[in-house]
Amino acid sequence: xxxxxxxxMLRWLRRCGEGRRWxxxxxxxxxxxxxxxxxxxxxxxxxxxxxxxxxxxxLPRSEPILYYRWTGGRVSVTxxxxxxxxxxxxxxxxxxxxxxxxxxIMASEPWPxxxxxxxxxxxxxxxxxCTAASSCCFCTSMGVHPAESYAADLMIYPLQGEEYGVAxxxxxxxxxxxxxxGEEADAAFSPxxxxxxxxxxxxxxxxxxxxxxxxxxxxxxxxxxRCLSCGLCAYLCPTCYCYGISDVDRGGAGRRVRWWDACxxxxxxxxxxxxxxxxxxxxxxxxxxxxxxxxxxxxxxEILCTGCGRCIEYCxxxxxxxxxxxxxxxxxx
Amino acid sequence: xxWALPAVDALAARLLEDRLVDAVxxxxxxxxxxxxxxxxxxxxxxRVGELVxxxxxxxxxxxxxxxxxxxxxxxxxxxxxxxxxxxxRLIHDxxxxxxxxxxxxxxxxxxxxxxxxxxxxxxAFDAAGWEDxxxxxxxxxxxIRLPKERFLLDKCLQCQVRWPRQCDEVLAVQGGSxxxxxxxRYRQVRQLEELPLPQRFDFWRGWFERCLRCFACRxxxxxxNCESCSLDQFEPNWLEREVGVATQFxxxxxxxxxxxxRCVDCGECQRACPVGFPLGALNRKxxxxxxxxxxxxxxxxxxxxxxxxxxxxxxxxxxx
Numbered sequence: 001x002x003x004x005x006x007x008x009m010l011r012w013l014r015r016c017g018e019g020r021r022w023x024x025x026x027x028x029x030x031x032x033x034x035x036x037x038x039x040x041x042x043x044x045x046x047x048x049x050x051x052x053x054x055x056x057x058x059l060p061r062s063e064p065i066l067y068y069r070w071t072g073g074r075v076s077v078t079x080x081x082x083x084x085x086x087x088x089x090x091x092x093x094x095x096x097x098x099x100x101x102x103x104x105i106m107a108s109e110p111w112p113x114x115x116x117x118x119x120x121x122x123x124x125x126x127x128x129x130c131t132a133a134s135s136c137c138f139c140t141s142m143g144v145h146p147a148e149s150y151a152a153d154l155m156i157y158p159l160q161g162e163e164y165g166v167a168x169x170x171x172x173x174x175x176x177x178x179x180x181x182g183e184e185a186d187a188a189f190s191p192x193x194x195x196x197x198x199x200x201x202x203x204x205x206x207x208x209x210x211x212x213x214x215x216x217x218x219x220x221x222x223x224x225x226r227c228l229s230c231g232l233c234a235y236l237c238p239t240c241y242c243y244g245i246s247d248v249d250r251g252g253a254g255r256r257v258r259w260w261d262a263c264x265x266x267x268x269x270x271x272x273x274x275x276x277x278x279x280x281x282x283x284x285x286x287x288x289x290x291x292x293x294x295x296x297x298x299x300x301x302e303i304l305c306t307g308c309g310r311c312i313e314y315c316x317x318x319x320x321x322x323x324x325x326x327x328x329x330x331x332x333x
Numbered sequence: 334x335x336w337a338l339p340a341v342d343a344l345a346a347r348l349l350e351d352r353l354v355d356a357v358x359x360x361x362x363x364x365x366x367x368x369x370x371x372x373x374x375x376x377x378x379x380r381v382g383e384l385v386x387x388x389x390x391x392x393x394x395x396x397x398x399x400x401x402x403x404x405x406x407x408x409x410x411x412x413x414x415x416x417x418x419x420x421x422r423l424i425h426d427x428x429x430x431x432x433x434x435x436x437x438x439x440x441x442x443x444x445x446x447x448x449x450x451x452x453x454x455x456x457a458f459d460a461a462g463w464e465d466x467x468x469x470x471x472x473x474x475x476x477i478r479l480p481k482e483r484f485l486l487d488k489c490l491q492c493q494v495r496w497p498r499q500c501d502e503v504l505a506v507q508g509g510s511x512x513x514x515x516x517x518r519y520r521q522v523r524q525l526e527e528l529p530l531p532q533r534f535d536f537w538r539g540w541f542e543r544c545l546r547c548f549a550c551r552x553x554x555x556x557x558n559c560e561s562c563s564l565d566q567f568e569p570n571w572l573e574r575e576v577g578v579a580t581q582f583x584x585x586x587x588x589x590x591x592x593x594x595r596c597v598d599c600g601e602c603q604r605a606c607p608v609g610f611p612l613g614a615l616n617r618k619x620x621x622x623x624x625x626x627x628x629x630x631x632x633x634x635x636x637x638x639x640x641x642x643x644x645x646x647x648x649x650x651x652x653x
Binding site for chain 1: 548549604605
């Protein structure tokens with residue numbers, strides 16, 4: 001770890017990231033989002049995490065996959081080029097862990113997602129360890145640590161006042177760090193303690209089995225009856241990655257577009273002919289939680305929730321993971 | 334005046350005991366999150382104690398009434414002004430039957446942003462009860478005062494429908510009809526109307542770029558009650574799934590025009606939006622037009638017949 005003053009750190013980062021797009025947490029109106037700015041910034045003390053995380057800068061809300069044109073009965077196809085070298089700065093450990101999860105999902109055979117992977121290969125991730133928790137953070141309950149680096153190339157640890165510690169965790173991170181003039185030292189960093197500690201009914205390892213045994217539990221209905229079937233939880237979730245594909249056709253030419261979809265939306269699982277295997281909010285809310293806490297861990301060995309707390313804070317009807325675990329555990333409310 | 338939770342409980346219990354309703358819809362405390370109240374349904378008189386009525390009952394209830402009464406359930410609804418008008422929207426749209434709802438009106442002193450109170454004044458949640466002092470909520474017995482100017486939810490700051498109208502009964506509790514924080518309901522609309530066109534375009538474009546199109550605004554809206562939404566259709570595909578400035582314009586303007594003259598100004602769209610889109614300004618522009626062009630004095634109050642929902646043989650304008 002190198003110790004450095006904040007202003008020197010920003011100058012060094014700006015120099016290393018020259019020519020790249022800077023994506024940084026920005027306060028717009030009253031909400032924090034990751035937005036394009038001309039360089040890194042020091043956060044004000046009230047910054048915990050952005051409402052809309054950095055996911056969209058790697059997996060955009062919608063993006064063209066290819067362009068096509070029909071001429072004389074033949075179709076010509078041009079793949080889309082949708083990336084620019086970028087630095088995503090100030091990413092919290094919960095979102096860094098989520099990006100690590102997305103990386104392995106998007107790289108999985110037999111159909112790796114080349115667009116995501118290309119964009120990712122041209123991205124430098126500068127993480128920022130947590131010094132303050134938001135009211136809904138629960139990362140440690142999900143086995144995520146508020147000072148861990150996960151997918152980050154570089155991690156920044158805010159120390160005393162103007163002093164920061166910086167450490168590298170990848171080749172490009174080490175290249176950048178080598179250009180930083182700073183004292184090499186071991187500094188103790190004590191991260192924020194998450195605000196929420198989830199009432200876990202079982203160990204994280206046993207959670208998939210515990211949930212599978214409760215697939216038909218009436219608790220799902222007691223939780224999901226008030227779900228209004230929007231996609232808010234999935235779109236704010238740093239690990240939700242489901243997408244749909246459709247063509248934007250303008251008479252013989254057009255583009256094939258990939259866009260975020262969400263298993264909580266009512267038409268997500270509706271099939272041709274009208275059958276829907278998840279006809280009500282009960283099945284849909286169950287699917288979303290089971291995918292994160294049971295199906296994905298059973299298949300890939302990793303829980304698909306990093307405890308960022310966004311679904312808890314923003315669901316307009318107050319549906320959230322702690323409530324699910326409690327209701328399935330047998331508490332009647 | 335006190336928030337009179339015992340009176341709410343007693344009334345709910347009486348409705349259930351007298352079999353006037355099968356269930357009562359209100360709010361309950363979230364056992365996991367001290368600041369949160371979520372919509373809660375009570376079926377037994379013995380369980381009315383689960384209901385809560387305090388400054389943190391943020392969620393609107395009207396949209397839930399729609400689905401809950403589909404099977405013929407008779408539902409008692411704890412209704413603030415916004416909830417009552419939302420339910421009447423559904424009644425006038427023939428989505429729910431008047432006889433299937435019993436509206437228990439609660440005059441509303443405005444609701445607080447619970448997360449914000451939790452972050453700035455967590456001891457407020459030790460209260461046993463609450464009193465409304467106009468500009469403040471006051472916790473009983475701790476005496477902690479929460480200034481509304483600081484903590485009111487956006488939707489409540491701009492609320493003009495605090496008094497529960499057209500209810501089966503109204504509990505004579507705290508709160509009045511006047512909202513001192515909303516003297517001019519069209520203030521923001523006027524400000525936007527005065528902006529030169531390029532700036533006005535930039536204002537909306539900025540919001541369209543931020544909108545995730547998660548559909549939370551549509552899903553909470555009691556006026557958005559169509560069997561199937563044109564914006565979901567693939568054939569014909571009115572709205573491309575691609576998210577860009579053009580499709581965002583289509584999404585938000587289609588919705589604003591579809592609820593024009595029908596919006597009850599409950600503010601739920603703005604509360605639900607995770608990025609803070611000022612949807613209220615779009616809807617109030619439509620409301621202002623209803624006043625200016627059609628002379629409707631309270632365009633947010635659902636009527637049996639409405640200017641944009643009425644067909645008249647002697648209409649001065651021909652269909653062309």
